[in-house]
Amino acid sequence: MMELIHLAVPVLLKGLWVTAALTFVSVLIGSNLGLGLALMRLSSNRLLSGFAKYYSNVFRGTPLLVQIFLFYYGLGQLPLIKDNAALWWVISDGARCAVLALALNTAAYTSEILRGGLMSVPVGLVEAAQACGMSRTLRFRRIEFPLAIRQALPAYGNELILVVKGTSLASTITVLEITGYAKRLMSQTFAIFEIFAIAGVLYLVINLLLIAIIRSIERFLMRHETSSRRVAAAPSSAAS
Template identity: 90%
Template sequence: MDLIQLAVPVLLKGLWVTAALTLISVLIGFNLGLGLALMRLSANRLLSGFAKYYSNIFRGTPLLVQIFLFYYGLGEVSLIRDNALLWWIISDGSRCAVLALALNTAAYTSEILRGGLMSVPVGLVEAGQACGMSRMLRFRRIEFPLAIRQALPAYGNELILVVKGTSLASTITVLEITGYAKRLMSQTFAIFEIFAIAGILYLVINLLLIATIRLLERFLMRHETQSRQGLSAPRPQGSAAVL
């Protein structure tokens, strides 16, 4: 009991860091991933090729390796050391972790959104074009809303992976949940108990995230649900139809 009273307040400090790493990384990664998905679907071979190779590189290498390359490797490049902005980014563990997480999730997000955009019926796009909609207006009102509905379940899984991926930030001195758990472990030597509590915190975060994704999915699919309920509703009882 004393161990729980000692560990929980300390690990809750790391909870806020974990939440901040996740939120910032997802915001950057989603927008970058959307841009990459559009580049991948572009008729321009240069843009399409860049997005394809970007996705292959970041999805084909471990996140831990990417974090180490950004934090330890880029600091050895003189061009980056001489640039104030770039050095400001990689000189701090938290900012470097956000950079690695954002670029990594952008690669997965681009593939998820690309699949969603490809699932949009061509007839709807052509109908919007026939109504005089501009390309941006068609994307905003037709393509993106339909694509996000299709991509949401897969993207929810990606968000969970980002939350779990933040634990790797502890390897570059970031004190998030796992970082504080390692510190407590070295102080108390209660390995199982400390990491069990840390695991419960990650589980709570992901369960809340799953519940939020499901609520959002129901909200986006509410029209189809209402349509199915209307079709399956029994006919009102009354007088027989006159033939």
């Protein structure tokens, strides 16, 4: 048993960094794309909102595995991509391709979450900002986005965990991250349950860490509301 831990833990920790890197880069790209898509979806331009709607339906309606395979194996066939050096650079490597698929996939889910948040911003507040003469971008930066992100944060935390779990699919296109190493170790050592337990603990640690980060951001954003909320919540809970 100790031997196995000595053998498996360093290997899986190596995978942990790959998983963390895949998650970080995909979330970085995906959150920005998602914000853009959410804004497109809410714009009055029919073309923009239509594109964002179809984009999110297509990416949320197909399995991530299909998207990863389509990008990794499929796109390389198209002459358009073969001849473009930059696109070929992205497609030719498993890790870069996985990041591309994960980022585009999480962008679709993020756009839905942010759209919900933006739609929950009371119209009166936006009108008040307009009446104060705020420009469109200032209004978005100071009023709409901060309120929307407070609303959307808990759901976005769940989405982050889905991205962490999604990085495991990168192992199907030759990227060795936690799941990839775990599979290899399982077939080498036959200590299937032990390897699963160690890999599972690593994933649970990442997820708990992410939840803790999201919670602390939430507490930071809501810092001025905690006391008033508690007062507002008390009578209603007493009534029920």
